[in-house]
Amino acid sequence: MTARDVTHIAATELSPPPPRTIDPSGHAIFLDFDGCLVELAERPDAIRVPDDLPAILDRLDRRFEGRVSLISGRPAADIVRYLGDFRGPIYGNHGAELHHGGKSMVRTRVAGELDEIAERAERLCAATDGLLLERKSTGIAIHYRRAPEAEPIVRGFLDGVAARHPDLEMQPAKMAMELRPRGVDKASALNDAVERFGWDHKLPVHIGDDATDEWAFHAADARGGFGIKVGEGDTIAHYRLSGPAAVLDLLRDWAGA
Ligand SMILES: [Mg+2]
Numbered sequence: 001m002t003a004r005d006v007t008h009i010a011a012t013e014l015s016p017p018p019p020r021t022i023d024p025s026g027h028a029i030f031l032d033f034d035g036c037l038v039e040l041a042e043r044p045d046a047i048r049v050p051d052d053l054p055a056i057l058d059r060l061d062r063r064f065e066g067r068v069s070l071i072s073g074r075p076a077a078d079i080v081r082y083l084g085d086f087r088g089p090i091y092g093n094h095g096a097e098l099h100h101g102g103k104s105m106v107r108t109r110v111a112g113e114l115d116e117i118a119e120r121a122e123r124l125c126a127a128t129d130g131l132l133l134e135r136k137s138t139g140i141a142i143h144y145r146r147a148p149e150a151e152p153i154v155r156g157f158l159d160g161v162a163a164r165h166p167d168l169e170m171q172p173a174k175m176a177m178e179l180r181p182r183g184v185d186k187a188s189a190l191n192d193a194v195e196r197f198g199w200d201h202k203l204p205v206h207i208g209d210d211a212t213d214e215w216a217f218h219a220a221d222a223r224g225g226f227g228i229k230v231g232e233g234d235t236i237a238h239y240r241l242s243g244p245a246a247v248l249d250l251l252r253d254w255a256g257a
Contacts, residue, residue: 030205030220076091077099093180124142126148139168186208209229
């Protein structure tokens with residue numbers, strides 16, 4: 001099986017809850033942000049970061065000896081803005097960007113004409129009520145949470161763009177669709193962290209809520225670790241939690257709080 005197949009696997013809705021303790025010396029933890037550590041909101045900028053989240057992440061990072069990483073579809077700078085004190089590696093734009101040790105880098109550059117694509121997307125969003133364009137350094141996302149009926153319009157537009165730009169691919173997300181560099185996904189971020197930071201003898205655990213997290217569940221599984229799906233929907237993850245509050249509860253336990 002390749003990472004490309006994972007979203008097509010019909011998986012059990014009966015995944016059990018994850019273990020309440022794991023060996024901190026034997027694991028590396030990978031965390032999605034939206035819908036995993038914070039509740040989803042109407043707009044990406046309307047989320048609320050739980051007051052104790054920075055402290056939980058800090059304790060977790062110490063307990064797991066620095067092997068805690070965030071992997072988000074947002075730009076890395078966004079995560080830094082919300083969680084400025086977090087010390088671990090932050091992968092943004094599904095892994096296209098890495099922020100670590102006070103420095104940011106772009107792992108993949110897109111050769112496509114992003115400005116022109118973004119201008120056309122802007123016109124589409126202006127002409128269709130409820131659509132919201134998010135510009136990223138390596139791609140674009142169109143959010144349709146406020147206009148679910150516009151999903152086929154967004155899909156048709158982005159499919160058309162992807163067909164003309166082979167270095168880009170479409171990634172459906174929750175009430176949003178994205179164009180991002182081909183071959184960059186959360187599995188590539190997880191694997192990059194394992195290799196870059198020498199975590200290859202640790203079992204990776206990935207926690208996330210979205211279709212984009214399935215790549216990372218697959219990568220964690222392939223390295224002997226496991227995934228935890230947050231919320232409803234098909235998944236290849238071994239375990240499931242109901243929502244961000246349950247994730248924070250688990251992380252408190254794992255952090256030994
Ligand atoms: Mg998410």
